[in-house]
Amino acid sequence: MGPGRGICGAPPLAGWTLRSEALARGMRAWLLVCTWLGLGVLVPGELGGPGPGSFTCLTNNILRIDCHWSAPELGRGPSPWLLFTRNHEPGSKHRCVFRASTCTLVLPPEEILVPSDNFTITLHRHISGKEQVSLVDPQYLPRRHVKLDPPSDFQSNVSAGSCVLTWSVSPGLEPLASLLSYELAFKRQEEAWERAQHKDCILGVTSLILEAVELDPGCVYEARLRVQMATEEGTMGEEEHYEGPWSEWSQPVFFASPQRQGALITPVGQPNxxxxxxxxxxxxxxxxxxxxxxxxxxxxxxxQNVPSPVAFFQPLYSVHNGNFQVSLRRDVKMVFSVMTRHLLGSPASE
The missing domain is CATH 1.20.5 (Single alpha-helices involved in coiled-coils or other helix-helix interfaces)
Incomplete structure (x- = not known):
């Protein structure tokens, strides 16, 4: 693109599609950029196209915006920076100075981000000793690029039959607490996170109960949590619709699996x-x-199949009717009597 075909030389709003309700703001943004630029160069952001790489800017939806430059230009001159200008407050301008490929902008407390915010982002860099300004995005909507901070104060409390997990919401996000969606991952301490169990669709709460029947007894468990903005399609207006990736995972917590109640009752409530x-x-x-x-x-x-002793011991069966004990008792008495007489008569014979 030659010097004579910069942003100001292009037809109004050329190459950009804006929503009808944002048309007036878009016009003001273009006029503002034209005021800044003498010889400007169009540098698309995440939309791609020619230019010094692409930019990705994510916000924690409170006061911080983190930007990444896909192809940073390293030189000995001043570091390049992004300039954020609120479209409805042109006097509100903030620099985000790059350190290598990243930069972080922290807004003042009185300028906390709200759903209606939108910015014009321009890239400023020095080339051959001259400052060059390039347009990155004339309508940057923070609510469409939300990556929240990980949940804080994540704790566990084990009691009889369950483990209660609790966490906190940042004060700046408390008005939006009902729109915060969480995902929990938990596993045995010795397992890899790839084998962890997950619970999602945890919406608008700051606690969760894990029942003892969901955990293996006698094990130490590890759990972590992440969060993102969640808005069901069709339930809210366009200006209250949020988009963005999950946050990073929180710091993990460790807890021993609680003891199960009712030893004779299985987890499904049936007899053991x-x-x-x-x-x-x-x-x-x-x-x-x-x-x-x-x-x-x-x-x-x-x-019926037990054999009878009659055929084999007919005399014994006839005399004693098959009673072996009577016969044995009689024989023993006879032997004992003979031995007694023999022993008593022995001295006389001598």
Whole structure:
């Protein structure tokens, strides 16, 4: 692009598509940029195209904006910077000076970000000893580029049967607490995070309960949390719609799995398998005892194949009716009597 075809030489709003409700602001932004630039060069931001790389600027939706330059120009001159100018307050200008490929802008407390904010972003750099100004984005909407800080004050409190996880919301985000969506990841301490369990759709709260039945007993667990702005489509106006990636993960917390309550009750509320086994065993034993004790027919059925000793011990069976104990008792008495007489008569014979 030649020097004579800068931003001011282009047709009004050429190459840019703006919403009808932002048309007036867009016109003011272009006029403001034309005032700044003598010979300007268009440098697209995240939209791509020719220029010194692309820029990505994410905000924590409070006071901070972090920008990344995909192709920073390292030189010995002054560091390049981005200039943020509020379109509805042209006098509000803030520099974001690059250190290598990143820069961070911290706004003053009285200029906390609100959903209606929009900025014009320009890149300022020195080339051949002269300052060159390039347009990055004439309508930067912070609410469309939100990356929140990780949840703070993340803690665990283990009690009987459960573990309560709590965290805090930054004071600047308290009015938007109902729009904060969280994701929890938890795992055993020795496992990798790739195997962690997840709970998402945690919306508008600052605590979560993990029941003991969700955790393996006798283990130490590790948990972490992240957050993002969440707005359901169609539930809010355009100026209250937020977009952006998840925050970084919070610092992890460690806790021992709580002891389960009700040792004989399984997690699904059904009787324990040991109790079922014992009950079935007792029932079968009782039925067997009753059948053998009270039913002669059952006895005959089980005893019908037992052989009778009549054919083998006919004399014994005839005399004693098969009573071996009577016969044995008689023989023992006879042997004992003979031995007694023999022992008593021995001295006389000598």
């Amino acid at each position: 398998s040991i109790l079922i086994t014992v009950s079935v065993f007792l029932l079968l034993t009782s039925l067997t005892y009753v059948l053998f004790k009270l039913s002669p027919r059952v006895k005959r059925t089980f005893y």
